[in-house]
Amino acid sequence: MKDRQITEEATYWLEQMNSPVVDVSVARGFDKWMDADARHRDVFSDLQGLWDSPLLTGAARLSNSAPQPEAEEMAGGRKKVMASMAFGLMVAAIALLVLALPGPLFMTDIYRTDRGAGDHITLADGSRATLSGDAELEVRILPWKRTAVLRRGEVFLDIAHERFRGFTVESGSAEIKVLGTAFNVDRQGEQDTVVQVYRGVVGLEGPTGEYMVLRKGQAAKATAHHLVWQSDFMNRSGPDWIAGWFEMSNEPLGLLVEKLDRYSEHQIRIDDETLARRRVSGRFHISRPASVLSALKYAYGVTVVDKGDVITLQ
Known part of the structure; x- marks a missing residue:
């Protein structure tokens, strides 16, 4: 219920703050409401985004076909009336959209x-x-x-x-x-x-x-x-990493270690920045970190220190 109440309040403030003229007291009330809860800012921002979205195109089109005011409301008066009608329709469209939706909003x-x-x-x-x-x-x-x-x-x-x-x-x-x-x-x-x-x-x-x-x-x-x-790649159905592989060409060792770390139960890291920048190439079975680390020891002279919860490359 709290989310719906915030939505109703945000819709009210959207109408107030998008009016041609905003009273100082109204602006102060708006600032106070925005500062009261971070969710107020999030919901108001989302409604502002909705304001320019294609979902309101129909409401804007409807406002253009609305009945014209009487003859005495010509010139500037007519423009103000039509602008007010258009704005009212836009706000109504927002209110109907966000309040008619079932379930929690802005999740x-x-x-x-x-x-x-x-x-x-x-x-x-x-x-x-x-x-x-x-x-x-x-x-x-x-x-x-x-x-x-x-x-x-x-x-x-x-x-x-x-x-x-x-x-x-x-x-x-x-x-x-x-x-x-x-x-x-x-x-x-x-x-x-x-x-x-x-x-x-x-x-x-x-x-x-x-x-x-x-x-x-x-x-x-x-x-x-x-x-x-x-470089362009072969048009496969999905990336290699889903199958547990990673291919690299002349890229930093630190990147490979980052990939291995995602597959390892224990953290894998490089403390030496010079080693992290060393360029390596190959196709690595990153879903098997132990076998890749073993290969790195022989191919690149890397020392692997396993401390149980952390594996360090030196």
């Missing part, structure tokens, strides 16, 4: 996996997600938008196509926008993200506004500073 689902244990998830909109080990994905499925934030790990998404609601994924410095497609998002460290498209088209935006369009078989990497095209 956020957070999915987490442990090291060595991935998961297959079906989202509320029918989209499917496969998470790597040691991953965290936050998903919001709202009546007018679908968003997700990959906080760590890797996820393969098969997005249910919808005409009006797109799907946006944030990962590090990258933002990925889709309408209906299958793609992989690999968060590497704090900022870097690699995106691979297996079906359809995605738009990839970097931290500086740089933008790329990726199609089936294409991949790109978003860093803290720019976007970089990567």
Whole structure:
């Protein structure tokens, strides 16, 4: 009941704050309401997003066909009346939409996996997600938008196509926008993200506004500073990591260790930054961390120190 009450209050404040003139006392009341609860800010922000969404196109079209006022309400008066009618219809459309929906509104689902244990998830909109080990994905499925934030790990998404609601994924410095497609998002460290498209088209935006369009078989990497095209890959049905493999060519050892860590029950890390930057190549069976670590000892002269709960490469 609390969520519905917040929605009703947010709808009221949306109407007040989008009026042509806002009284000082009203503005102060709005600020007080926004500061009272973080959920107030979240719900109001979501309603503002709905304001410009295609869902309200019908309401706007209806307002344009509304009966005209009498002759004495000409010129400026007529414009004010029509603007008021249009606004009223828009607010009514929002209120009917959000209040008629069954169940809780503005819910956020957070999915987490442990090291060595991935998961297959079906989202509320029918989209499917496969998470790597040691991953965290936050998903919001709202009546007018679908968003997700990959906080760590890797996820393969098969997005249910919808005409009006797109799907946006944030990962590090990258933002990925889709309408209906299958793609992989690999968060590497704090900022870097690699995106691979297996079906359809995605738009990839970097931290500086740089933008790329990726199609089936294409991949790109978003860093803290720019976007970089990567080599095209074979059009498989899904990424290699789901089958427990990772292929790399002249990339940092630290990246391979990050992949191994997702499959290991115990933490795997590199304390030596020089070693972490050493370039390696090969196709590694990352779902078998012990065998890969053994191979690294012989191929690259790496020392593996196993302390039980932590495995360190030196």
